[in-house]
Amino acid sequence: MFKGIVxxxxxxxxxxxxxxxxxxPPFVPRFYVxxxxxxxxxxxxxxxxxxxxxxxxxxxxxxxxxxGVGAYTVALMLTKTRxxxxxxxxxxxxxxxxxxxxxxxxxxxxxxxxFGMLQISLGSLVWAIVFRWYRFTGGDDGIHGVPMxxxxxxxxxxYYFILIIxxxxxxxxxxxxxxxxxxxxxxxxxxxxRCAAVGINVRRxxxxxxxxxxxxxxxxxxxxxxxxxxxxxxxxxxxxxxEIFIMCLLGGWFTFAGPVLGAAITVALRTFxxxxxxxxxxxxxxxxxxxxxFLPEGVMGYLLEILKPRAKxxxxxxx
Amino acid sequence: xxxxxGVVKSFDDFKAVNGANLVVGRGEIVAVIGPNGAGKTTLFxxxxxxxxxxxxxxxxxxxDISALPPxxxxxxxxxxSFQIVNIFPRLTVFENxxxxxxxxxxxxxxxxxxxxxxxxxxxxxxxxxxGLAGKGKNIAGSLSxxxxxxxxxxxxxxxxxxxxxxxxxxxxxxxxxxxxTMELIQCLARTRxxxxxxxxxDMEIVFSISQSIxxxxxxxxxxxxxxxxxxxNKEVQEAYLGGE
Amino acid sequence: xxxxxxxxxxxxxxLVGISRSMILFIVCAGLSFVLGVLRVxxxxxxxLYMIGAFATFSLSKVFAGSYxxxxxxxxxxxxxVLISLVAERALxxxxxxxxxxxxxxxxxxxxxxxxxxxxxxxxxxxxSVAAPDLLKGSVSMLGSSFPRYxxxxxxxGLGVATAxxxxxxxxxxxxxxxxxxxxxxxxxxxxxxxxxxxxxAFVIGCYLAGLGGALVxxxxxxxxxxxxxxxxxxxxxxxxxxxxxxxxxxxxxLIFGVTHSLGVLILPQFxxxxxxxxxxxxxxxxxxxxxKSVW
Numbered sequence: 001m002f003k004g005i006v007x008x009x010x011x012x013x014x015x016x017x018x019x020x021x022x023x024x025p026p027f028v029p030r031f032y033v034x035x036x037x038x039x040x041x042x043x044x045x046x047x048x049x050x051x052x053x054x055x056x057x058x059x060x061x062x063x064x065x066x067x068g069v070g071a072y073t074v075a076l077m078l079t080k081t082r083x084x085x086x087x088x089x090x091x092x093x094x095x096x097x098x099x100x101x102x103x104x105x106x107x108x109x110x111x112x113x114x115f116g117m118l119q120i121s122l123g124s125l126v127w128a129i130v131f132r133w134y135r136f137t138g139g140d141d142g143i144h145g146v147p148m149x150x151x152x153x154x155x156x157x158x159y160y161f162i163l164i165i166x167x168x169x170x171x172x173x174x175x176x177x178x179x180x181x182x183x184x185x186x187x188x189x190x191x192x193x194r195c196a197a198v199g200i201n202v203r204r205x206x207x208x209x210x211x212x213x214x215x216x217x218x219x220x221x222x223x224x225x226x227x228x229x230x231x232x233x234x235x236x237x238x239x240x241x242x243e244i245f246i247m248c249l250l251g252g253w254f255t256f257a258g259p260v261l262g263a264a265i266t267v268a269l270r271t272f273x274x275x276x277x278x279x280x281x282x283x284x285x286x287x288x289x290x291x292x293x294f295l296p297e298g299v300m301g302y303l304l305e306i307l308k309p310r311a312k313x314x315x316x317x318x319x
Numbered sequence: 320x321x322x323x324x325g326v327v328k329s330f331d332d333f334k335a336v337n338g339a340n341l342v343v344g345r346g347e348i349v350a351v352i353g354p355n356g357a358g359k360t361t362l363f364x365x366x367x368x369x370x371x372x373x374x375x376x377x378x379x380x381x382x383d384i385s386a387l388p389p390x391x392x393x394x395x396x397x398x399x400s401f402q403i404v405n406i407f408p409r410l411t412v413f414e415n416x417x418x419x420x421x422x423x424x425x426x427x428x429x430x431x432x433x434x435x436x437x438x439x440x441x442x443x444x445x446x447x448x449x450g451l452a453g454k455g456k457n458i459a460g461s462l463s464x465x466x467x468x469x470x471x472x473x474x475x476x477x478x479x480x481x482x483x484x485x486x487x488x489x490x491x492x493x494x495x496x497x498x499x500t501m502e503l504i505q506c507l508a509r510t511r512x513x514x515x516x517x518x519x520x521d522m523e524i525v526f527s528i529s530q531s532i533x534x535x536x537x538x539x540x541x542x543x544x545x546x547x548x549x550x551x552n553k554e555v556q557e558a559y560l561g562g563e
Numbered sequence: 564x565x566x567x568x569x570x571x572x573x574x575x576x577x578l579v580g581i582s583r584s585m586i587l588f589i590v591c592a593g594l595s596f597v598l599g600v601l602r603v604x605x606x607x608x609x610x611l612y613m614i615g616a617f618a619t620f621s622l623s624k625v626f627a628g629s630y631x632x633x634x635x636x637x638x639x640x641x642x643x644v645l646i647s648l649v650a651e652r653a654l655x656x657x658x659x660x661x662x663x664x665x666x667x668x669x670x671x672x673x674x675x676x677x678x679x680x681x682x683x684x685x686x687x688x689x690x691s692v693a694a695p696d697l698l699k700g701s702v703s704m705l706g707s708s709f710p711r712y713x714x715x716x717x718x719x720g721l722g723v724a725t726a727x728x729x730x731x732x733x734x735x736x737x738x739x740x741x742x743x744x745x746x747x748x749x750x751x752x753x754x755x756x757x758x759x760x761x762x763x764a765f766v767i768g769c770y771l772a773g774l775g776g777a778l779v780x781x782x783x784x785x786x787x788x789x790x791x792x793x794x795x796x797x798x799x800x801x802x803x804x805x806x807x808x809x810x811x812x813x814x815x816x817l818i819f820g821v822t823h824s825l826g827v828l829i830l831p832q833f834x835x836x837x838x839x840x841x842x843x844x845x846x847x848x849x850x851x852x853x854x855k856s857v858w
Contacts, residue, residue: 059664110850113663117604117802118846124795125839132833180421180429180437183410187418190407197367197401198419198478199393200427208428238795242606242671249668254409279683285675289654292665292672 010257018167025156034227037159039267040166041223046247046259047173048216053245054253055177056209057189059116062123063244065103066214068236070096070221072130075143075231085149089222096218097211099126104210108203120238127236142232146225162223169216174256176212185209246288252298261300320345320514321366321397321482326375328365335361337538339375343482343516343531348508350525351518353535359518360402362535363486367399368392379482393422398480400471402487408460412451415459415470417442419477442477448510449473449503465496469503476507483507485517489524497521501528526550571707576824578704582713584820585720586779590793591800591812592727593771599744599807600764601659603666608772609794610677611647615639615776616785617681620690623780632695636777643773644766646677651765656758678790687787694781712781719778723771727809740764744807799838803845805852814853818845 025033045067052060070092077088103122107115130137137143152158176182184205188195192202225231234240243266251262266284273280295302323341327334336358343349351359364370366377368389377385384392398419407415420438421427429437446452449469454462459470468488475483488504489497501524508515519525525532526546533543534555541554549555590612597605622635650673658666693699694712701708731737743750743760751757776789783789800819804811819838826837845853 106846106850113602113604113806114802114851117798117806118850120795121799121802121839121842121846124799125836125843128835128839132835175433176430178433178435179431180426180434183414183434184418184421184427186410187407187414190409191405193369193389194401194405194407194474195418195422196389197369197393197399197405198474199390199422200418201390205427212430237791239791245668279679281675282679282683285672285679288668288672288675292658292661292669293654296665 014257018163021163022160025159030155033155033159035267035271037155037162037227039264040162041220041227042244042247042263042267043260044166044169044223045217045220046244046251046263047170047257048213048220049244050248050253050259051173051177051185051213051216052209053248054255054258055182055189056185056206057192058206058209059112060119060210060213061116061245062119062238062241063213063217064238064241065123065126065236066096066100066217067221067224067240068130068231068233069099069126070218071224071231071235072137072143072221073218074222074225075146076137078146078148078225079143092222092225093215093218096221097215100210100214100217101207104207104214108206108210120241123236123241124238127233127238130236131233137233140233142230144230146229146231148226148229152226158226162226165219165223169219170257170260173216177256181205181208243284246284246291248298249291249296250287250298252301252304254297255300255304258298258300262298265299320380321516322376322378323362323366324376324378326362326365326372326377328361328370328372334538336365336372338540339535339538340540340543341516341533342543343514345481345514346512347530348505348515348528349517349531349533350529351516351533351535352520352522352525353518356537357535358538359535360486361538363399363484363518366392367397367484393478393480396481397484398475398478398482399484400468400475400486400488402490404464404467404471406459406467406470406474408458410459411455412457412459412462412470413442413446413455416445416473416477419474420445423478445473445476448507449476465492468492469500472500472504476511480513482514482516485515487518487520489519489521497524504528572828573825575707575709576828577821578709578717579713580821580824581817582716582720582820583824584816585716586775586782587796587800587820588720588813588816589723589771589778590775591797591804591816592723592809593768593775594797595801595804595807595809595812596727596740596771597765597768598801599809600740601666601761602744602807603663603670604798604801605765605768606667606670606794607647607650607673607677608670608768608797609790609792610674610681611643611769611772612776612779612793613681613785613787613790614646614677615643615773616692616780616789617685617690617776618642618773619777619780620692620785621685623692629696632692632781635692635780636774639777640770640773643776644770647769648762648766651762655765656762659758659761674790674794678787682787690785692780692785698781716778723774724813731809736760736763796838799842803842803852805854806856808852808854808856811852811854811856818842 021036049060049063052058073095074088074092077083077091078085103119106122107119110118131140133139152161184200188200188202188205195202221235224235247262247266248259249262250265251260252258270280273283297305321341321343323339326336326339328336339358339362351362353359361370365372368387372385376383379395379397382395384395407418417434417438420441424438426437443452446455449472451466451469451473454466459467462470472485472488485504489500492500504515505528507513529546531543532546532549534541534549542549542552590608594605594608597603618639619635622638623631626634655669658669698712698715701710702714731741739750739755739760740763743757747757750760796819800815801812803818804815818841822837822841823834826834830836
């Protein structure tokens with residue numbers, strides 16, 4: 001009842017926002033177009049993580065690895081091979097998904113904390129290889145000047161492409177969360193033992209969730225390369241993994257679009273704080289502490305708490 | 320239908336179950352009773368796969384299920400409810416039952432169809448048959464304790480089991496709720512042709528509805544007989560009344 | 564590749580590996596201890612290690628002269644203890660009732676803050692500390708020369724291991740900590756203030772982190788980013804050793820240190836691959852670690 005109203009309204013809002021953002025570039029300085037595009041890329045990454053963390057209850061502590069794998073795959077394919085661009089774009093998420101499958105296969109055999117720490121271990125191995133294999137991956141210089149097709153030649157065109165892919169991905173993620181797969185995943189989050197008792201192969205389900213989430217992380221990686229035309233090892237560094245975690249927490253990890261909000265706030269803050277000081281990490285740490293103590297449901301969680309009684313009232317008045 | 324023979328389970332040095340035997344025939348209602356710590360819940364955990372036995376056999380419909388993981392045992396036709404409420408607190412009542420139904424229909428991995436239009440009738444009918452139909456959209460965590468215990472059973476029903484195992488289904492309920500729940504269970508057994516295995520502390524209930532009672536004491540099976548025979552058995556009287 | 568190594572080189576590298584393992588062990592024992600009692604991997608452990616190293620640098624400058632390093636070795640870990648005690652009493656202890664994920668995120672927040680604080684106080688340049696006169700130079704052992712400082716590290720490592728064994732098995736606090744690791748409710752019901760036990764465990768763990776940082780100071784360049792490298796390695800070691808198990812930390816550290824040192828002989832640039840590979844192999848065979856986890 002009231003749920004239907006809220007979501008229908010949110011959908012209309014989302015469509016309106018999408019159109020507004022699509023029309024934005026000609027009216028706004030270049031810098032803001034760039035920042036928005038960066039927010040879109042980061043949002044997709046955070047949303048992909050939240051599938052596992054907020055909706056799946058898994059300790060996915062090193063999600064950035066799959067983002068980095070996606071980005072590096074497309075960068076390597078476009079700089080070192082003569083494959084068509086679109087093959088490179090597809091290869092990114094597929095490689096990320098494959099990495100997710102391999103690392104995930106090890107991790108799902110363990111519970112909670114072990115899952116997380118093993119993932120940090122295996123992910124760090126991947127990072128170490130990328131960081132040191134100078135001849136192949138450029139080591140800590142990374143790869144720069146990745147060529148893009150004429151269709152994506154300008155910042156504005158990249159912006160449109162990224163926004164459209166983000167919108168499509170968000171719709172897909174929404175469908176997935178509302179599917180039987182999504183319900184079962186959330187049930188696993190709430191009570192994995194009970195799920196086993198009702199006939200669900202929890203490990204297999206979690207592995208499937210990891211594959212889906214890392215696929216989208218890989219897409220985010222490709223979008224990053226479209227925006228920046230370069231890659232570097234920091235994309236696979238575990239600090240980024242924990243930053244995305246914070247974005248999900250900040251936005252509200254039990255909500256659908258919370259991570260988008262979290263990513264937007266974080267990237268915007270990081271950019272504007274960065275103008276005044278180089279101690280962004282310190283501020284991020286303080287924000288995290290404030291969140292833990294005062295706002296554990298995140299910003300969107302908090303907003304929904306306030307809005308729910310009002311929507312219920314409105315529904316009551318209607319009936 | 321279910322044969323448990325000589326099952327032993329120890330935790331380090333403590334023998335929680337030390338020679339348990341149980342026979343459940345198709346269509347029967349069988350109760351397991353025993354003082355606290357007798358090993359009843361451990362036995363149930365062994366049957367449904369949450370624990371692995373050290374020795375002994377567990378056969379269901381002729382198949383040895385002793386080494387199977389819980390989800391496989393569920394697919395064989397055994398479903399269970401838990402002593403401590405074990406539901407999905409953040410999901411709605413409807414979704415709680417639907418998860419089990421989806422699992423039964425092997426549709427848990429379905430990625431792109433909307434869940435709210437799948438298995439609706441089945442889920443609704445289960446909710447109706449246990450009296451929670453009106454509360455379908457409530458968040459499960461917000462239900463009263465009695466309702467949550469009923470939801471426990473409803474989730475188990477979602478798997479369309481042949482054997483339903485209930486671990487203290489009326490624990491913590493008021494006398495009215497208890498009577499209502501037991502009637503419900505009997506009714507379900509009749510209408511759905513379920514075989515029921517349960518354990519309870521309320522002796523009135525146990526003796527009034529069971530066809531066969533198995534008595535456990537300190538991990539061992541003392542006897543398994545019809546209620547009258549159990550009531551008159553000397554060992555049972557000692558174990559229960561002597562100690563209390 | 565293509566360089567031939569004699570037995571003496573192998574032995575010497577092996578011993579270098581062991582001495583490096585000692586520092587890792589001291590740090591990881593602290594991490595494991597906190598992990599065992601509080602059930603939270605302290606992400607700030609690496610930052611505290613880094614603070615220990617930087618503090619050793621400053622303190623050995625303040626106490627110039629041949630005894631400078633020894634003063635620093637004693638005081639730097641105490642400084643780290645002070646910092647961690649402040650953080651614990653002011654903020655961390657209020658979270659003990661919350662879910663573990665929140666505690667973990669708090670330690671992450673601390674690591675972010677401490678990392679930048681180090682940048683604020685000491686700047687971004689590389690620092691270095693000289694070994695004290697007593698420990699400079701090498702001794703010749705088993706056919707090749709072996710740095711005195713590394714021998715010192717081996718002795719200190721054994722000393723810390725012994726002290727920890729005595730602490731955990733023979734002292735009251737140690738035994739209570741072990742009990743709290745296994746069953747904190749039980750300990751609470753015995754009338755012991757669990758919050759104080761946690762505080763004590765946290766402080767001890769942080770002391771070890773600071774001590775590790777102080778000990779490592781003369782052997783490496785002290786830089787920002789030390790915290791990251793360390794915490795990844797420490798997590799790996801603690802995972803293969805068995806979560807919360809201090810002897811597991813010893814075993815894990817030895818495996819890590821020795822495979823790294825021997826790896827340097829085979830693939831100098833990619834030596835780090837060897838310990839990682841060892842970790843992967845261990846985890847494939849024993850996913851829960853080599854030794855039993857405390858819980």
